[in-house]
Amino acid sequence: MKAAYRQTILFLSGGGIAAAVFLAGFAAVCALVKPGLALYVPVAAAWWDWAVRLCLAAAAAAYGFTWVCVLAGTPSNKRLRQLLFVCLRVLFSLVRCIGKLLYAESAISRAYIQVLNHLVLRRPLCLPPRQVLLLAPHCLQWDQCPHKITRNVQNCRRCGRCPIGEMTALSERLGISFAVVPGGTLARQVVAACRPKAVVAVACERDLISGMQDVAPLPAVGLLNKRPNGPCFNTDVDIRALTEILSAMIGEDA
DSSP states (O other), X not given: OHHHHHHHHHHHHHHHHHHHXXXXXXXXXXXXXXXXXXXXXXXXXXXXXXXXXXXHHHHHHHHHHHHHHHHHOOOSSHHHHHHHHHHHHHHHHHHHHHHHHTTOHHHHHHHHHHHHHHHHHTSOOOOOGGGEEEEEEGGGSOTTOOOOOSSOGGGOOOOSSSTHHHHHHHHXXXXXEEEEESSHHHHHHHHXXXXXXXXXXXXXXXXXXXXXXXXXXXXXXXXEOBXXXXXXXXXXXXXXHHHHHHXXXXXXXX
C-alpha cells in the first residue's frame, strides 16, 4: 500500500506539472489574442482578463479538489465522485502527452491504475461477496484448451495449465461472481447485467484504464496481467495479489 500511495503522489505531482505547462501555454495564447480582440471587439476585450482568470482559478480549484479527495478519501456524494474521476481523467490525458514524449507511457498508465486502486482500497468496503464481480480476459486461458469458458466459467476443467482454474476456485471459496470475457464490450455487458457494487478486473494497461473509466464512479480495482509470452497470449496473473484485493473488498483476511 505504501508503494501504491507513493505512485499516487508522484502521479498527481506529475499531473500538476503537466497542467501548469498547459495552463501557461493557454495564458500565453490568451495574451497574444487580447490586442486583436481589443482592436476589433472592444466590449469583449473588457471581459477577457476576467474570463482567463476564471478559467485558471477553476483549473486550480479542480486540481486542489483532486488532492483533497486522494488524501481525505473518495467523497460519498455521487456527483462529487463523478467530478473527481473527470479531474483524474483530464490529469491522465495531460500526463500521458508528456509520457509519449519521454517514452514512458506504459509507466504512466500503471501509475494511473494505482491511483484509481488507491481511491478504492484506502478504506475497506466490506461488501457482500455476491455484490463483487471478478472479470478476467480470455487470454488467461491456455490457447489449446478445447473448453469454452466465456459463456460459463464452470466449463473449466481446472487442469492447471492456466490460472483460470485457480481463479474459479478462489471465486467459489470467497463466494464472489466470476466471468471470463473476450473483450471490453462484453465486459461492459456483464457489468450491466450483474449490476455489482464493485468490480475487480484483470487485464492489460489499456483495457484496465478503459474499463475502469467506463464503470466510474462504481468502485473498480485493476490488476495487471503478466505477459511472459507477449500480449494477449497465454497470459498469467498473480493469484496472491488477486486474493488480497478480493479479501479487502469483502472485508475478510487473505
